Amino acid sequence: MRKSELNKIVLKAEEMCSHSGGRLTEKRKRILELLILSEVPLSAYEVADAYNKQAEKSMPAMSVYRMLDFLVAEQLAHKLASENKYVACSHIVCSHEHQxxxxxxxxxxxxxxxxxxxxxxxxxxxxxxxxxxxxxxxxxxxxxxxxxxxxxxxx
CATH class of the missing domain: 3.30.1490.190 (Ferric-uptake regulator, C-terminal dimerisarion domain)
Structure with a gap:
């Protein structure tokens, strides 16, 4: 995925959060980017590992769970119950009502x-x-x- 495409998705995600009264913090944004860039669903621990490899300060898995819950609540990510893993919503930049x-x-x-x-x-x-x-x-x-x-x- 090109950087411009990723930026477009993240900007739309920020708009959606702002509109609903939420805030897409830098850490939440980074977690969302990891989900967007992943080709497969990720568990909270896999997200934490990927985040901690790139971050100066590591983040505990419990914090990652809270951030993933926020992304799901904002309809930016989905939790796959059958796998207990997460994926980014593929319709973030769509302007139509989601089915x-x-x-x-x-x-x-x-x-x-x-x-x-x-x-x-x-x-x-x-x-x-x-x-x-x-x-x-x-x-x-x-x-x-x-x-x-x-x-x-x-x-």
Whole structure:
């Protein structure tokens, strides 16, 4: 990713935080940049390790967890429950209203692709869940897949 693209995403993230009353501090910004630049989801400890390799003063994992929680709350990052790892939102610079996030997770290379699904599909799933006597706790979907690159490599 070019530096100009990264800067554009970070500037938009700062605007989003400012608009919601939050603040994208330098440390939070650096954590977001690490997520943006990573090709695979990162655990809080992996984020802490990557941050501490580049920082003058190390940051404890507990602080990283708080910063990741902030980024998730501001819709700048997503937590993948199935992997207990984090990815940057791929729609930070979009100007449209975001649909429901769905994550395609490659079981071979661990790359993640965020795609949107229409709300009516989620509502249909939700009605089936309720009809079965359950309550949907999150509409985020995480699908175990194999990406096209890994499929062609394996062939």
């Amino acid at each position: 429901v996030a769905q994550f395609l997770i490659c079981r071979a290379c661990h790359r993640v692709k965020e795609i949107a699904i229409q709300r009516n599909i989620v509502e249909a799933l939700k009605s089936h869940v309720v009809a079965a006597g359950y309550q949907l706790m999150t509409s985020q979907l995480e699908l175990d897949c194999v990406c096209e690159n890994c499929l062609t490599t394996a062939a």
